Amino acid sequence: MRAGTDDRPGGRSPSLSAYRALASSLASGRWPPGSLLPSERALAEELGVGRTTLRHALKELADAGILEPAPQRGWFVARAYISEGPNVLMGFSEGAAARGLTAGSRTVSQVLRPCSFEVAELLGVPPASDVVELERVRTLDGLPVAVQSISLPHKLVPGLESRSLEGVSLYRLLHEAYGLVPSRCDYTLQAEAASDHVAALLEVPVGSPALVGHEVTVDSSDRVMAAGRMIYRGDAYRFTSTLFRI
Secondary structure (H helix, E strand, C coil): CCCCCCCCCCCCCHHHHHHHHHHHHHHCCCCCCCCECCCHHHHHHHHCCCHHHHHHHHHHHHHCCCEEEECCCEEEECCCCCEECCCCCCCHHHHHHHCCCCEEEEEEEEEEEECCHHHHHHHCCCCCCEEEEEEEEEEECCEEEEEEEEEEECCCCCCHHHCCCCCCCHHHHHHHHHCCCEEEEEEEEEEEECCHHHHHHHCCCCCCEEEEEEEEEEECCCCEEEEEEEEEECCCCEECCCCCCC
C-alpha cells in the first residue's frame, strides 16, 4: 500500500488533517453510532478545509467502515463492527470507541522472560534480552473477538509485567506510563483456522475461520516498541485498504 503526498489521507495534506480530526471526534464518541453527521458545509468550515478535501476524508472513513454515505441525506456513523482503516493507526480500544462499542480485556498471561531469537529479530534487541510477553482476550460489548499476543522490550516498559491490564487500553497505558507513542505499524494479515487454544478463548469451534494480524509497532523516536499478533474471529473483523495505481 502506498500513498503520495498529495491530497490523500495517506499523505501529509489537508485531507489527512481532516481525516485525523474526524477520526478523533468519532473515537471520542462525539457522534454516536447511527447518527447523522453535520452538513458537509458545516464540517468543512469547522475543519478549515474545502468541500472537495472534506469529501475525500469522508470517503476514506467510509471505506474504513467508520461512516456510511446516504445519498441526498449525508453521512451516518456506522454501527457496530470492528475493522482496520486504510492509513490511520488506531488501538483496539480507539477503534471500538469510534464505532460506539465498549472495549474490554481479560489477561491470559503476563510474564517477564528472555526473548526468543525470532522475537529478538523483530524487536531489534539482542537474543535472550528481557521482554514482557502479554496474552489478552479482547472483547467488544462483552463478546470475545480477538486474542492479542504481544512482546515489548522490558527496558522500555519496566514494571509492565506487574501492572493490571484488565479493561485497559494498552496504547494509552504505554503513553501515560512510559511516554511511548506509536507512530507506525507494519501489518501483515493472513487467514488461519482457530487452534484449540484460540478457539477456547474466543468461544468458537476449533478450526473456525480466523484472521491473524502480525504487527511490528514503531514509536515516535523510531524505536520498535512492540511486536506480536492479533487473532480475530473471522465473523467479527474486516480489513479495508485504499490502493493507488502508480
